Amino acid sequence: MAPSAISPSTQETQPTPMSKPALPRSSNNEIQKKQKTPLEMISQGVSLPGIPTHPTFALHRQWMLEHMAIAFRVFARKGYTEGMSGHISTAACHTHSPAGKAWSTFARPLEMLNQDVTYFYGSAQAVYPDFGGVVFTAEEGERLAAALGSQGKGMILRNHGLLTVGSTVDEAAYLYTLMERSCEVQLLVEAAAANGVEKVFVPEESARYTFEMASDPEALYWEFQPDLEWEEHCSGGAHRL
Numbered sequence: 001m002a003p004s005a006i007s008p009s010t011q012e013t014q015p016t017p018m019s020k021p022a023l024p025r026s027s028n029n030e031i032q033k034k035q036k037t038p039l040e041m042i043s044q045g046v047s048l049p050g051i052p053t054h055p056t057f058a059l060h061r062q063w064m065l066e067h068m069a070i071a072f073r074v075f076a077r078k079g080y081t082e083g084m085s086g087h088i089s090t091a092a093c094h095t096h097s098p099a100g101k102a103w104s105t106f107a108r109p110l111e112m113l114n115q116d117v118t119y120f121y122g123s124a125q126a127v128y129p130d131f132g133g134v135v136f137t138a139e140e141g142e143r144l145a146a147a148l149g150s151q152g153k154g155m156i157l158r159n160h161g162l163l164t165v166g167s168t169v170d171e172a173a174y175l176y177t178l179m180e181r182s183c184e185v186q187l188l189v190e191a192a193a194a195n196g197v198e199k200v201f202v203p204e205e206s207a208r209y210t211f212e213m214a215s216d217p218e219a220l221y222w223e224f225q226p227d228l229e230w231e232e233h234c235s236g237g238a239h240r241l
C-alpha cells in the first residue's frame with residue numbers, strides 16, 4: 001500500500017526541498033528513477049516530507065520511544081501479542097503472529113504473488129531454516145543476523161515466527177505488518193492452489209522495479225504513518241512522554 005493523501009500532522013517533520021526538475025512526458029522508468037526518490041515517485045502531487053530529524057539526541061530519543069509505544073499499540077490491535085513472546089526495539093520487530101507462525105512451518109520464502117509482497121523481493125527476505133528450541137544465547141542471535149544478511153528486511157523463522165528490521169521503528173513495524181499479511185495471503189493462495197487454481201506470479205522485472213521504487217527506508221517509514229496516526233487518534237495521545 002502506498003500513502004496518497006497524508007499531510008504531516010506534527011511539528012517534528014521537516015519538509016524536503018521541492019525543486020526537482022520537471023520530467024518530460026516521454027520519460028521512461030529508468031529516467032524517472034534517476035531524478036526522483038521512491039517517496040517522490042509514490043507521492044501524488046506534493047511530495048511527502050522525508051524522515052523527521054531532530055536538533056538534539058534527547059528529542060530524537062523521545063520521538064523514537066513515542067513511535068515505539070504506538071507500534072506496540074498497533075501490534076496489539078492487529079492481534080500479534082501472545083504471552084511474553086515478541087518485541088519491538090529501535091531497529092527490529094519480532095513476534096509469533098498467527099499467519100507468520102503458520103507459514104513458517106513450510107520454511108519457504110514468500111512468493112511474488114502481488115504488488116505489496118514485492119517489498120521483500122530477492123535478498124530482502126530470508127528464511128531461517130533451523131529450530132533448536134527457545135532462543136537464549138547470543139550465538140543464536142548471531143546466526144539469525146547472518147541468515148538475514150546485509151540486504152535483509154524480513155525473515156521467516158522456521159516453526160517460530162517473523163522478524164523484520166529497519167532504520168526506523170516505523171520502517172521495521174510497517175515491514176512486520178506487511179510480512180504478516182503477506183504470509184496470510186500466501187496461505188490463502190496455497191489453499192486455493194491446492195484445489196487446482198493456477199497461480200499467476202508478478203513478472204520478475206516488475207517485482208524488481210517495484211521493490212527498487214517502493215521499498216527504501218523513507219517510503220517504508222511513511223507506509224507506517226496511516227496506522228500510527230489512527231492509533232494516535234484512538235489512544236488520545238497516551239503514548240506521549
Ligand SMILES: [Zn+2]
Nearest residue numbers: 085086095161
Ligand atoms: Zn520468538
